[in-house]
Amino acid sequence: MAAIEIKNLTKKYGDFTAVNGISFSIKEGEIFGLLGPNGAGKTTTISMLSTLLVPTSGKAIVAGHDVMKEPLEVRRNIGIVFQEPSVDDLLTGRENLQLHAMLYNMDEETATERINEMLELVDLKDKADNLVRTYSGGMRRRLEIARGLLHTPKILFLDEPTLGLDPASRRSIWNYIENITKEKRITTILTTHYLEEADSLCDRIAIIDKGKIVIEGTSDELKNTIGEDVVRIRGNVDKKRLQKIKCIKKISFDSNGKYVDLIVENAARNLQKLLSMVGEIESVEVRRVSLDDVFLHYTGHSIEETGNDSVFSRIATYRTTR
Amino acid sequence: MVSIKGIYAIWLREVKVYFREKERVIASFISPLLWLFIFGGGLGGSISMNGVDYQKFIFPGILTMSVLFSSIFFGVYIIWDRKLDFLKEVLVAPVSRSTVFFGKLFGGITDSMIQGLVLLTLGYIFFVQFSLINLIPILVVMVLIAWSMVALGLVIGANMSTQEGFGLVQNFVIWPLFFFSGALFDVGSSALPDFLKTLSQFDPLTYGVDALRSLIIGYGAFPFYLDIVVLIAMGVICSYLGVISFGRMQQIK
Numbered sequence: 001m002a003a004i005e006i007k008n009l010t011k012k013y014g015d016f017t018a019v020n021g022i023s024f025s026i027k028e029g030e031i032f033g034l035l036g037p038n039g040a041g042k043t044t045t046i047s048m049l050s051t052l053l054v055p056t057s058g059k060a061i062v063a064g065h066d067v068m069k070e071p072l073e074v075r076r077n078i079g080i081v082f083q084e085p086s087v088d089d090l091l092t093g094r095e096n097l098q099l100h101a102m103l104y105n106m107d108e109e110t111a112t113e114r115i116n117e118m119l120e121l122v123d124l125k126d127k128a129d130n131l132v133r134t135y136s137g138g139m140r141r142r143l144e145i146a147r148g149l150l151h152t153p154k155i156l157f158l159d160e161p162t163l164g165l166d167p168a169s170r171r172s173i174w175n176y177i178e179n180i181t182k183e184k185r186i187t188t189i190l191t192t193h194y195l196e197e198a199d200s201l202c203d204r205i206a207i208i209d210k211g212k213i214v215i216e217g218t219s220d221e222l223k224n225t226i227g228e229d230v231v232r233i234r235g236n237v238d239k240k241r242l243q244k245i246k247c248i249k250k251i252s253f254d255s256n257g258k259y260v261d262l263i264v265e266n267a268a269r270n271l272q273k274l275l276s277m278v279g280e281i282e283s284v285e286v287r288r289v290s291l292d293d294v295f296l297h298y299t300g301h302s303i304e305e306t307g308n309d310s311v312f313s314r315i316a317t318y319r320t321t322r
Numbered sequence: 323m324v325s326i327k328g329i330y331a332i333w334l335r336e337v338k339v340y341f342r343e344k345e346r347v348i349a350s351f352i353s354p355l356l357w358l359f360i361f362g363g364g365l366g367g368s369i370s371m372n373g374v375d376y377q378k379f380i381f382p383g384i385l386t387m388s389v390l391f392s393s394i395f396f397g398v399y400i401i402w403d404r405k406l407d408f409l410k411e412v413l414v415a416p417v418s419r420s421t422v423f424f425g426k427l428f429g430g431i432t433d434s435m436i437q438g439l440v441l442l443t444l445g446y447i448f449f450v451q452f453s454l455i456n457l458i459p460i461l462v463v464m465v466l467i468a469w470s471m472v473a474l475g476l477v478i479g480a481n482m483s484t485q486e487g488f489g490l491v492q493n494f495v496i497w498p499l500f501f502f503s504g505a506l507f508d509v510g511s512s513a514l515p516d517f518l519k520t521l522s523q524f525d526p527l528t529y530g531v532d533a534l535r536s537l538i539i540g541y542g543a544f545p546f547y548l549d550i551v552v553l554i555a556m557g558v559i560c561s562y563l564g565v566i567s568f569g570r571m572q573q574i575k
Contacts, residue, residue, distance in 0.1 A: 050414055075416040086410050090339045102331035103415035131342075147411075 002061075003028045003155055003187040004049065009058035011044050018044040020211035021058065026189060026204075028154075031181055033202030034191040035291070037303050041211040042191035043083055046159050049189070050080050063154050076104070079148035083159040085140045087132050093119070093143050094128040097150055104151040111150075118146035122176060138169035145176060149186075156181065158190040162197060174201055193303060195291040205291075209299040223289045226250065226297045229267035230289050231274065234259045235282035245277055250297065263289065263297075324424060328417035332425025333432065340433045350437055354388040358449070371508045372541055378450045382534035383505025385445065386467060386527060389438050393468050394496055396430040397475020401485050404571075419568040423476065427561065430472035431465060438464050452538040460537050466553040467530040473560030480567035503527035510543025526556040 004026040011019040019041040026032045034042050047053040049062055051071040060067045063077035087096050094115065101111035119125045122142040132140065141161065148156055158177070162170040178201060181188045192198055198205050199219050206216040215222060226249070237260050242251055247270040250263040264270060267286055275281060295303045340347065358381065366377035403409040412422050442460065446452065452460070478491055502525040508514070509522045509532070522528045533549035536542030542549070 052410065052414055072416050072418070075414055078414075080414055082410055086408055088335065088339075088408055088411075090342045091335065095335075095338065099331050099335055100411070100415070102327050103412065103417055105325065105327055105416070 079153035336429025393471030400479035
């Protein structure tokens with residue numbers, strides 16, 4: 001039985017369509033990634049699946065319940081870690097967890113036990129009784145993960161779980177997520193615009209852009225659809241000659257004209273022949289295709305080009321994660 | 323359906339947070355005290371209303387003002403909760419929106435009553451030594467006023483989309499409610515111009531001030547039972563609107 005089943009889910013705000021008829025299903029126990037740039041519709045999708053937003057049309061069944069017809073049942077079975085920190089600043093870490101336990105109708109004994117277990121798991125035991133106001137961004141995120149898992153949900157939603165965190169915090173959070181979800185067989189859906197995150201954590205990935213699902217599959221499956229290797233050539237390359245070479249599957253020139261990326265079938269065997277036919281070469285680089293190449297191939301733009309890593313968005317993220 | 327545990331959880335959060343926001347607590351006392359000591363003191367010597375010293379006369383009104391302000395702002399501050407997403411955690415929990423509303427309502431009433439109680443005590447010490455058998459009824463009336471005003475504030479907060487509306491709320495809701503309520507003048511006086519007399523009868527707060535005034539200084543322009551009925555009706559109507567507003571509330575982007 002699918003943990004989550006989505007058919008033609010759509011969300012419109014007046015004329016603007018944020019999510020445009022997406023469909024996919026997620027198996028129980030898998031870590032599923034929704035990968036796309038800012039504004040692609042990831043958070044909107046998660047909001048609809050977690051019953052925070054009412055869809056304009058379409059259907060979503062989460063943990064066996066329809067989000068529109070049985071929202072309370074859906075909420076009982078899900079845990080969610082939001083993009084913007086939503087832990088209460090003026091309460092302590094422990095008090096935040098206690099509030100959560102009461103809202104989810106956990107009895108006091110179980111609650112106390114689980115709270116201590118979770119605090120231990122995310123390494124916040126000694127800071128549990130300090131006000132969240134004093135926590136760093138990474139600590140808040142860990143508290144939120146503890147909170148999302150406190151009531152042992154069947155499904156966990158993570159909306160950009162490591163946004164704005166330093167690489168060390170990011171790596172440890174990936175570890176928590178992997179350990180926890182595999183151990184307890186929790187189905188996890190995570191949204192991200194970090195390729196590395198999707199690549200290393202997720203069992204399957206769906207690429208979303210401008211409100212539509214572009215392609216879906218395991219990381220390897222996605223990469224294999226566009227060939228295996230990328231050969232980057234710097235130099236005076238003749239475009240016409242390139243177009244005649246059969247083993248080249250795709251050609252993309254860098255916008256500054258400094259290099260050309262060639263997606264090549266079986267570069268290991270074809271490299272010598274390729275290089276001899278191409279023209280004047282300054283240097284060559286061979287690498288395995290990445291998710292960014294996949295993204296570029298299917299959407300026509302790089303995930304980075306949408307400007308989400310601009311100075312302003314970085315300032316904005318630091319502000320919200322403090 | 324409501325979850326008692328849920329209501330308690332939300333109420334508890336409001337009470338804890340109230341005591342931890344020290345600046346807000348202290349600031350909320352300054353205004354009523356200024357009105358009482360300076361405005362009341364300044365006019366007190368020269369005016370008496372209905373045979374009573376002006377400072378004593380306006381004390382019930384100032385008490386109501388304190389409850390009014392703290393109640394409505396409590397409700398309207400929910401818009402910060404919405405913008406900063408603290409409310410999301412509550413909205414995604416398996417509790418009904420009514421539970422969230424009532425938790426907030428009781429939290430707001432508690433916060434307003436704490437402030438009101440301190441002012442009442444100060445008033446007793448410095449201004450008017452009302453008969454102590456009236457203490458419980460006074461507290462009950464204050465709770466009734468807080469009930470409808472917190473609910474009203476929550477309705478406004480749940481329906482407002484940005485906090486820029488705060489100024490509008492202050493000028494078009496709070497001040498009119500206060501000024502037309504007879505807090506500062508006698509609504510029963512024959513010297514009152516007709517338009518004022520009519521408008522103040524439409525102001526639910528008038529009945530709150532009137533009830534408090536009859537309990538504190540023994541003078542009321544309307545029968546006491548009428549005051550209570552109006553306050554309760556107002557409370558019920560605003561709560562009903564509150565439950566509906568919370569039901570329709572969606573997260574702000």
